[in-house]
Ligand code: C2E
């Protein structure tokens with residue numbers, strides 16, 4: 001039975017007091033103006049700071065709020081319950097329904113949260129005459145809740161970081177192989193659905209390994225980061241650039257229309273990446289080789305596209321680097337051959353299938369033999385005689401060149417010793433020296449021991465190092481070349497004119513001789529450009545006091561032109577192809593009387 005508000009005092013009986021005094025929950029009744037008609041002990045102690053339960057009667061929250069504020073006037077952030085609570089009273093009255101609130105304010109110096117339940121209070125006729133309320137301190141709960149929220153947020157952040165780390169390369173922040181494969185699969189699905197093409201670019205930095213090995217990983221890392229920074233600016237947000245590992249990068253180009261647009265894009269990337277990189281006082285030039293496969297033409301699965309782009313990249317590398325190449329089916333065959341050759345080459349070492357051939361080097365003026373170049377041949381049981389262009393680049397890229405060079409040097413020097421023992425004069429023995437060999441730690445000891453073993457005097461030996469290999473890292477080569485040259489061994493630069501020699505280095509390196517590359521000799525004396533280049537090399541040698549020899553000389557016109565312009569030494573089919581040892585013996589005997597150094 002509803003009460004009249006005024007009756008409440010009478011009913012504020014002992015029983016009611018007894019019931020509510022010891023409850024921890026706050027209970028109260030207010031009239032329409034928010035004035036307390038009833039308040040239990042808990043609200044007096046916990047919120048209003050009232051002396052006893054009679055004090056609130058006839059007063060509103062504002063009274064207690066002001067009293068509290070007065071006590072804490074020096075604390076600007078202080079706010080009391082009273083100000084907020086009255087607002088929710090009004091809401092309950094206006095809406096004429098029971099409502100639940102969470103309210104907070106400062107109580108005894110502590111931020112306190114209350115869960116408050118308020119309901120309209122009706123008279124006999126059903127009119128709203130006030131509110132009844134119950135409140136419970138939920139501060140502790142709230143604190144636990146917000147701790148929990150904070151932990152969840154941290155967990156979320158940690159999960160995100162972990163997920164990011166699992167999918168990204170820590171050095172460049174690019175998507176790693178896992179994420180890349182995921183994206184590639186997505187791209188393939190979209191291309192299939194929309195009947196579109198996509199291109200996969202496999203990018204490999206040229207000569208990165210050499211830089212990494214010679215200048216150190218820190219610099220290598222910086223190059224990768226810088227390369228990524230440069231290239232990223234050109235990647236559309238719809239496309240993906242990722243680092244698969246080492247110096248290998250991949251780009252997915254979605255929705256490609258034609259080959260030209262892919263080519264243009266690659267050329268642009270090449271141009272961008274070509275600029276000099278200034279890293280820790282080293283000016284480095286980077287180029288890249290790119291292989292391309294296209295969906296669906298070259299494969300419909302992520303694996304096939306990747307494999308074929310990789311094969312195309314190898315083709316680009318083989319064609320002289322800083323190049324790009326589109327996949328075609330023949331490449332799979334090449335890749336298979338590569339694996340086969342590598343396997344067979346390993347066996348060749350133990351089966352003694354490598355043979356040193358010798359090509360005479362002549363004085364063109366006198367027709368005398370001045371020396372010879374040792375050239376590797378591979379006598380394979382089923383493939384027959386395999387030429388170096390098929391296995392030297394392979395051996396250079398997988399490191400087998402070190403062992404290969406040592407085998408050829410050992411054989412050539414053994415033969416050389418034999419000729420001498422037989423009383424022949426073979427002149428000077430020139431041997432090709434791969435830069436990896438030169439830079440291998442024990443090379444110096446190896447060569448001294450070998451020359452000693454073959455009782456060969458240092459003056460009879462020459463090493464040929466290609467221009468491009470030596471110019472890759474001239475500083476590093478200078479020291480060891482000086483040591484070798486100090487012994488009396490001469491150094492020649494092979495394939496001269498095809499690399500980018502710096503004159504400064506030419507003067508500092510202990511070089512005795514330049515070899516004009518065959519490609520400049522081929523079109524002598526008709527091609528004006530080749531004429532100019534070979535003349536320039538010859539006069540460079542005169543000025544720097546170097547010997548000069550031309551290789552690949554096949555015709556009398558070529559020989560005559562070279563002689564006339566001051567290049568006396570000639571190597572090439574005009575005199576002889578590379579010969580096996582017995583044939584070379586006969587060649588020496590034939591030209592024995594003419595030997596001159
Ligand atoms: P290279 O050092 O420039 O050797 C000269 C190449 O030109 C040789 O090819 C030789 O046979 C060829 N050649 C010489 N004269 C003529 C000519 O008149 N006409 C034509 N068409 N060709 C001529 P080869 O023997 O096939 O060797 C190719 C390359 O493989 C060499 O080029 C050299 O860089 C490398 N190589 C060969 N043997 C070894 C080796 O034992 N160690 C290393 N590191 N490299 C080697």
Ligand code: CA
Nearest residue numbers: 373432464494
């Ligand atoms: Ca050579």
Ligand code: CA
Nearest residue numbers: 494495517551
């Ligand atoms: Ca050469």
